[in-house]
Amino acid sequence: MTFTIVEPQVPAPEGSADAARFTGSIDVRNAVENEPFGTGEELSFQPEELLPQWSDPAEPKRLLVAEIDGRVVARGLTETRSAPGWPVCYVSVQVLPEARGLGIGSALLDRIEAGARAEGRTRLLAWVAVPPLDGPSLPSPTGFGSVPEAASSTGFLLRRGWRLEQVERASRYPLPEGLGDLEQRVAETLERSGGVYRVHAWAGRTPPEWREHLAALRTRMTTDAPSAGLEDPEDVWTVDRLLEAEESDAASPRTTLTAVVEHVPSGALVGYNQLSVPAERHRPVHQEDTLVVREHRGHRLGMLLKVANLLELQRRDPGHPSVLTYNAEENRPMLDVNEALGFVPIGYEGAWRKDLV
Template sequence: MTIEVRRVSVPRSLGDDTDPNVVDYRRAVELRNLVEALGYGSDDFASSAEEDLPSWHREHEPRELFVATVPDARGPGRRSIVGRGFVETRLEDGWPVAWIAVQVLPEYRGRGVGTAVADAVEAAAREAGATRLLVYVVSPDAPGERLRAPTGSGSVPLGNDEVRFLLGRGYRLEQVERGSRLGLPLDADDLARSLDDARRASGADYWLVHWIGDTPAHWRKDLAMLLTRMSTDAPSAGLDEPEDVWTVERLVAQQESDREAPVTSLTAAVEYVPTGRLVAFSELSVSDEVARPVWQEDTLVLREHRGHGLGLLVKLGNLQQLHTERPGHPSVLTFNAEENRHMLAINERLGFVPVGYEGAWRKDLI
């Protein structure tokens, strides 16, 4: 079996289904969705090619897509995509980290496809100047010995294929992330009462605000600051992720790009009244397809404003906005570090239940 790995030139649009780059990109997305569904036992974690497309063209977050192909039995010269991988870095000079992924169809595992893709994406990361690789990969539950995260929270099955593969390539487990699901709809009266209680508990100095889509101009600077603090204030164990600086220009550019996707962003934030600045926020990513789950994206409360119930307040505020503005979706999905007990407790209070776990892995290149 001859394995070929090549870069895909991800298209700017998907209108031409005869374009080989469009075909390759769509097939790579389909492969990712299949592998994720097998890992989680659910297709809730799938996303469409159209939803994903803007993420491949963000100026400040360069990404490269690779596919592995093998001969196709349907005819001479034809090849099938059986594996995929990507590498993501940052535009900043000297940026030390690359996030990578490798996914292979189950029937082609153990035949060198994963190794070929991993070699390609690791080489691309080195070429980009990365000195540290980070990988997030689902680990389905299985019997037998466990590999515990050094945080003391969470573990993965030691005998799983993905665990043995990563260990064999010199990666080490640093953290376990919990995937959780909140079934919808929520009871409207209960939600309203909970939100009123959260407002009273937070006190008069904190005011809940919200918006749909692009961030209003007067909040852009504050949101850029909060997104920067996501990279320093959220638990990252031994992954040692550097500060990822957001500017207003980066925020505007990304939101302009994301308008092309069939997805709407809902944001709830908290203004600290004495200063007029935002000190907490939470984002939901809502597909235009009402049958699809909603993604809970970033949630952060600045360290200096914790202890006032603001995490619960912004999440409830955004769930209320979702209920009012975009009803009908079946669920909300989210991920949190297993050691982030405070945020997990908030999620559990809201009704989220665990649906799967990912290992967060690190490999140093120097």
């Protein structure tokens, strides 16, 4: 069985072969993302939800697809940053189960590595979900978590010179039907803070008075969150970049809910949480960033942010079944918050690195 690798234009004219290839690549993504966790369609996204991300000039992307008899059976996705000298290329290679063992994954990764070298990138990073398998496991260098040695991705990446740096936990929170418990948690946490902090929340674009603050927090997210040996560099957000990203987000049918904590004496925002909400209420919500800057930790602000945004979600768009999130397995403070709220683990993924120098 032979395959061909194509680099489609994204975005592509509606009804074109490349538009169909993009849709096919999302079908591959959804099948492979859901497979290790046995979560049905919970981790799936629709093409129209992901397409707007390709318009963000700060985060250029490249897509490769592998086809057999005209059908997309695999995809290779890369993302980097437009900042001069940016060293990292973020990589995803996904192959449908029925197309594995044909050399497609290797061919895609060969093309990706060659392209990254040509662009002057010196480091590849990839996050790969793994199924729960019996037998020996490869421990994370952080001392927290492991991936099964029997997982096909483990052997594949090791043979190609990658190394495991971190393990992340995927968790699910079943949303309650009422607001009472969430409202009580917000009130209790604010009371314990002694009136020093205040919560703000909004849907969609950031209000003008908070744009500079949120851009600074988005930058801090890239330095303050645990990244183990991945050495993800500081990714600077400006107000202009924030506005461009929100312009792209506005083209998606999903809605972003943002909750922030203001330090009242200084007037500065010191933490934020974001939820990505699908239009269809039978689908789960995805929790994106949660950050409390280092100098304001220890005041239960992580709990406050999460509960405040869950409350905002239930007020604005009730009826979604659950919230899904990912956290580094060594990030015990945030996992403590999640577990106290009622998040339960549904699976794990390895964070891998390969140096090109």
